[in-house]
Amino acid sequence: MDTETKRRTVTPPAATPVRPLIAADLFVSCLENEGVEYVFGIPGEETLDLNEALERSSQISFVPTRHEQGAAFMADAYGRLTGRPGVCLATLGPGATNLATGIADANLDHAPVVAVTGQVDLSGMHKETHQFIDTVEMMQPMTKWNARVHDPRTVPEAVRKAFSVASAEKPGATHLELPADVMAAPVAAGRCLQRTPQAVVEPDAGALQRAAGLIREARRPVVLAGNGVVRQGAAPALREFCRQTGLHVITTFMGKGVVDSSDEHFLFTAGLRAQNYPAGLFGRADLVICVGYDLVEWAPSAWNPDGETRIICIDTVTPEIDAHYVPDVELLGDLTHTLAQLGALLWNTRLAAFEVPPYHRAFEVVLDSGTDDDERVKPQRVLRDLRDVLANDDVLVSDVGAHKLWVARFWEAREPNTVLVSNGFAAMGFGLPAAIAATLATHGRQKTAAIVGDGGFLMNVGELETARRLGHPFVVLIWNDGSYGLIEMHQRRHFDRVMGTRFGNPDFVALARAFGLHGYRVTRAGDLAGVLREAFACGGPAVVDVPIDYSENDKLGIDLWKLAPDLIP
């Protein structure tokens, strides 16, 4: 339900009994002060006052979900797409534990999220009590900061801090625990704290000179661009930097689209633990210029195994310590400013031309290899046909599994923040709720598609009802292989057999229809494009069952480029 709809359905104030202002009202005012549009979640007895305050006195839409994990993933995806913290709410105990996976996901992928959970009264916390666990302690390792609100007077500070910390580089999750008696306590009309505009931090001038010197001296420099470029809106600056310097860019999975995949400066996407990928490019690079790269995106040990590659770190804050990531220079500050200043220093300098293999051609070979209309649908065929249906700035969400590797490595991303993956935490179940959130975050201005495995899809399948209730169009493509495909791939490689990975599936078309959604099945590759067009035109959420031919997956584990062996040595 969007804010407009809510304006029409909210109980008129005249019918609302007058009661004194309580802390829950103040809490909700502070959420409004932060610009919150949606709170995703499931209410409970201990959040009664909070939910009542949301309904009574705010324009914020509460979006009920069918599992708290769905709510957390929705907040996570909303945070990534808008750059403003997504908010999720759960009751105490089981509500909070259900929320945890999505919170951890947001935190490790640096998505701004504020989680709110109810709690028993302060007076009940020292003893065995119904549904009580210490959720502050539980959430501690999966948040940047979290706290219990002990006193109604501290609500404005607590909310401001939760939003400030969640948004500050590097963003992540924060959590507030709200005991029921604290929220029910009367308060004098309190003032919410104003947001302070962020100062632009400039990199050190000496460090800029040293970095420019290293780039001039390098014989084979390459840029590694990550999630931070997306978060900071620095893609235009990176594109300009590449034009100025001629440098080539590898992106992480989360950095997809910061340089258009068809741009001559784009090389490929890399991530996870993949070593030496593809075919030793990093063995050939003598300088890696990391821009907005989070170490969780691709372990430095994978691309710098002997620790000898020179590194320039361009980031917003001091990087994580890692034996394989010891930058020669750190340029800390606003990414756009840093790239502009470094580009200006290198202007008119002839940099070494790095002879890169024909990656673009290899991409084409891989993506063109599923063109037989009568065969079963291959992953590359889905990526090709879906790319034709989606505009450059439409959003593609992926769940976690073999399908994610296909999306991450081969989806032709054109613009930043158009590909959402659960990367650092790699939590199955992310895809469907994230797609639902994308329809809200983009206010329907961009189309949304999700590619999910049959394993991950069923983990949060209940959110199909949420999708139906909200009614915003998007298409979820289930890559149906009747198994935990990625794990099978690893089992085959390690043990030459599979075990514990096979399952049965429901009839996904009938399932979609039972939820009131449109359902389609593709049996032949040649039918895919037509079905996709129909699904996007149907005007509501749609499910497409794609029995997928994963027979090539075993070739794809470490080195996808084996699909184009003649091109990439």
Ligand SMILES: Cc1ncc(C[n+]2csc(CCOP(=O)(O)OP(=O)(O)O)c2C)c(N)n1
């Ligand atoms: C919540 C969660 N549980 C388990 C895993 C481990 N895991 C990673 S991929 C995968 C299989 C995914 O299967 P499916 O969703 O069917 O996608 P496919 O690999 O077949 O494309 C599993 C079990 C995980 N990442 N997240």
